[in-house]
Amino acid sequence: MSLGVNNPKIDDQINHLFSEILIAQHEFMKTRAPDPEKAELVSKKLLEYEKIRGRGFFYPLLATGRGHGPFTELQDGSVKYDLISSIGVNLLGHSHPIFIKSCLEAATMDTLMTGNLHLYEDPIELSKELVSSVTKSNLKHFWFAGSGSFANDNAIKMIWQKSDGKTRILAAQKCFAGRSIATQDITHNLDYKKGMPTLLEVDHFPISENSNTEEQINETISNLESIYTDQHCAITLELVQGEGGFNVYPRELYVAIFKWAKEKKLFIWIDEIQSFGRTGELFAFQKLDLHEFPDVVTVGKALQSCGTLFSNELNPNPGLIAGTFQGSLSSIKAGRKILKYLTMGNFFGTGGRVEEIRTIFEQKMNLLNKSSQGFFNSTSGIGLMFAFQIKDGNKEDTANFIKKLFNNGIICFSCGKNPYKIRFLLPLCLNEEHINEIFEILEKTFKEFTGK
Ligand SMILES: Cc1ncc(COP(=O)(O)O)c(C=O)c1O
Numbered sequence: 001m002s003l004g005v006n007n008p009k010i011d012d013q014i015n016h017l018f019s020e021i022l023i024a025q026h027e028f029m030k031t032r033a034p035d036p037e038k039a040e041l042v043s044k045k046l047l048e049y050e051k052i053r054g055r056g057f058f059y060p061l062l063a064t065g066r067g068h069g070p071f072t073e074l075q076d077g078s079v080k081y082d083l084i085s086s087i088g089v090n091l092l093g094h095s096h097p098i099f100i101k102s103c104l105e106a107a108t109m110d111t112l113m114t115g116n117l118h119l120y121e122d123p124i125e126l127s128k129e130l131v132s133s134v135t136k137s138n139l140k141h142f143w144f145a146g147s148g149s150f151a152n153d154n155a156i157k158m159i160w161q162k163s164d165g166k167t168r169i170l171a172a173q174k175c176f177a178g179r180s181i182a183t184q185d186i187t188h189n190l191d192y193k194k195g196m197p198t199l200l201e202v203d204h205f206p207i208s209e210n211s212n213t214e215e216q217i218n219e220t221i222s223n224l225e226s227i228y229t230d231q232h233c234a235i236t237l238e239l240v241q242g243e244g245g246f247n248v249y250p251r252e253l254y255v256a257i258f259k260w261a262k263e264k265k266l267f268i269w270i271d272e273i274q275s276f277g278r279t280g281e282l283f284a285f286q287k288l289d290l291h292e293f294p295d296v297v298t299v300g301k302a303l304q305s306c307g308t309l310f311s312n313e314l315n316p317n318p319g320l321i322a323g324t325f326q327g328s329l330s331s332i333k334a335g336r337k338i339l340k341y342l343t344m345g346n347f348f349g350t351g352g353r354v355e356e357i358r359t360i361f362e363q364k365m366n367l368l369n370k371s372s373q374g375f376f377n378s379t380s381g382i383g384l385m386f387a388f389q390i391k392d393g394n395k396e397d398t399a400n401f402i403k404k405l406f407n408n409g410i411i412c413f414s415c416g417k418n419p420y421k422i423r424f425l426l427p428l429c430l431n432e433e434h435i436n437e438i439f440e441i442l443e444k445t446f447k448e449f450t451g452k
Contacts, residue, residue, distance in 0.1 A: 003121055004108030014104045018097075025068045025095035028079055031409040031437070035077030042076045058413075059406055067094035069429045072411070080406070081438060084413045085425040088242075091277050091302035091338075091384070093429035098337040106330035114326045116144075122332040129339050130299075130309060133282055136291035139309040144326035148273035148300035149178025151308045154321050155236075155296045156182050156200075158314040159267045163233035168201040170224065170235040170266070174244030174417070175204070177236065177271060186236060189243070189417065203227040207249060216249070217256040224260060234267040239284035242274035245416025246381035246423065251288045258293040267314065268293050273300040277342055278425070279383040280354040287382070303338060304331040347428060354383045357430055361386050364439045372446055378419070384426040393419020404445045410438065 042062050050056045066073040072082045072094050085091055092098060106112075114120045127142040145151035160167055169186065171177070177186035184193045185200035205227055208219035239254065241247040261268055270290075272283050276299045281287040285294055295314055300306035305327045326332065347353045361379075365388055368376045378389040390401050398420040402412060405422075415423040430438075446452070 004105065004110070006108060010108060014108070018100055018104055021100050022095070022097060025066060025100075028067045028071050028073050028094075029069060030071070030079060031081065031441075032073075032077065032079040033409075034074070039076040042074070045075070059403070059411070061406075061411065069093040070427050070434055078409070081410045081434070081441075083410055083424045083426060083438070085302075085427055087413065088274050088301035088425050089304070091425075091428055092341070093427040096429070098334055098341060102334035102337060103330045105333055106328070109329050111329070113324075113328050114332060115324050116322060116326060120329065122329060122336060123326045126305065126332050126336045126339070129336060130307075133339065133343065134286075134291075134297070134309060137285070137294060137297075138292070138311040138313075139294065139297055140312050141315055142307055142309050143321055144305060144307045145300075146306065146323065146325055146327070147178070147180075148271075148298065148306050149180040149183045150323075151273070151298040151300060151306045152177050152183045152186070152271060153180050154308045155269050155298055155310070156234075157320055158296060158308070158310055158316050159234045159269065161316050161320055162314055163267070166231050166233040168203060168229060168232040170227070170232055170261075171202050171204050172237055172241070172244075173204045173206045174241055174247065175236070175238055175271075176241070176243035178273075187243075201231075203232070207247075207253070213250050213252050217253055220253060221256060221260050224257070228264060232264070232266060234269050235261045236269040236271060238271045238275065239288060239290070240275045240279060240382055240385055242385070243415055245419075245421050246385050246387035247416075248284075248380070248382045251290070254288060254290055254293075258290065262293070267295040269296045269298070270294045271298050273298055273306070274425075275385065276300070277302040277338070278354070278385050280352060280358075281348050282339075282342060284382070303335045305335040353428060357426060357428075357435070358383055358386070360432070360435055361424075361426070364435065368439065368442060368446075371443075375446055375450065376442070378421070380421065384424075384428065386424040386426055387415055387421040389419050389421050393421060395420050398422060401445065401449055404449055405441065408441045408445050408448075410441050410445075 042060055046057055046060055062075040064073045064075050070081050070093055071079050073079045114123050130142045143154060145154055171186045173188050175188050177183040182200055184196060185198060185202050188204050205223045208216045210216040210219055258268055270285050275284040279287040295311045297309045365376060365379050375390055376388055380387045391397055398414055402414060402422060405412060413423050414420050
């Protein structure tokens with residue numbers, strides 16, 4: 001069935017526009033230094049905006065809307081590698097054909113946003129496709145949300161409604177679940193909730209860092225036992241801690257935690273908002289072969305839409321979960337194409353592109369570790385979630401190094417806390433030439449930083 005206005009002339013013009021836009025975006029595929037005059041103008045604009053929003057910025061980053069693949073052009077005239085994917089959103093890279101096509105298709109529709117009352121076909125299809133991508137699990141339903149935090153809020157509400165008055169939640173130390181009134185209590189970092197009352201009863205347990213997996217399991221389960229009460233209803237985990245420092249643990253540990261949780265009749269809620277599409281399978285719980293465990297899984301970022309996948313048991317009563325928007329039609333169209341692209345392309349599994357990019361990054365970082373005499377060290381993460389430490393991971397050096405990387409052509413960010421790490425959320429479109437240049441920039445920045 002054709003959707004939106006549709007006739008041969010419109011189709012023709014859409015195809016024409018699509019290739020014209022793509023060709024024009026292809027101009028932005030090489031790093032470029034900033035123009036000092038433009039940089040001054042950007043500083044002025046950002047200062048104006050700083051006054052309105054009440055807070056400054058980590059980077060003088062103002063984009064032009066031009067850029068292709070891993071590259072993004074900024075208004076200071078520079079073109080840089082976006083190695084943080086706009087904090088996780090651009091897994092496919094900038095001006096990907098899927099993004100352009102989705103926007104053009106959405107322009108033929110009669111509205112911008114789709115909602116829960118006035119329904120369109122794309123959210124139905126994306127929901128079906130998401131549920132079909134997790135058939136080995138107990139996840140049977142999907143509900144859209146406006147942000148990752150709100151998808152998590154919905155997960156909490158679904159869990160509470162089926163928990164007979166039990167409300168306490170178990171969460172791992174260092175976890176990040178968002179900044180809504182509910183999720184800020186799950187997020188472990190106290191710096192993010194200064195002055196906030198505690199509204200949710202959340203008990204944070206440390207995951208043991210013991211390198212002996214058996215001991216690690218025993219220690220972690222004993223940490224859980226020591227805080228568990230019969231008022232707990234759920235345990236939440238990011239299988240790859242994002243903000244927390246790209247920490248990922250052996251499958252056996254997760255199995256032990258989840259089996260323990262099932263024995264205690266806790267609901268298992270996995271937050272895949274940052275990990276979706278990045279670990280070498282669509283979901284980290286699939287990568288780690290944990291299909292049987294989750295009762296609820298939340299997604300966002302790279303999907304271009306956010307929402308909650310949940311089991312039959314957690315299906316809420318009418319009225320609990322609702323809201324005006326499901327999302328923008330262009331984003332939901334893009335989500336459908338992204339899902340297809342990721343699952344049908346040669347990205348996942350053994351020998352897939354995610355694994356290849358990871359291997360090259362690890363090899364090159366090992367070389368850099370040796371040539372820098374340990375300045376670059378402690379890589380962590382999985383798949384396209386790649387973090388590393390510089391020196392002892394102190395806050396000041398890490399922030400300064402990230403800012404120098406920005407000046408030299410790489411946009412990235414930090415994660416973790418004592419030690420702080422440098423975080424790359426690598427785009428899938430990186431090729432060998434890009435990776436070589438990225439490591440040249442890392443080396444150049446190291447020389448500038450150390451004066452060696
Ligand atoms: C693991 C995780 N959960 C939840 C969120 C919150 O998502 P949002 O910023 O879309 O509300 C994030 C965002 O960084 C995240 O990484």
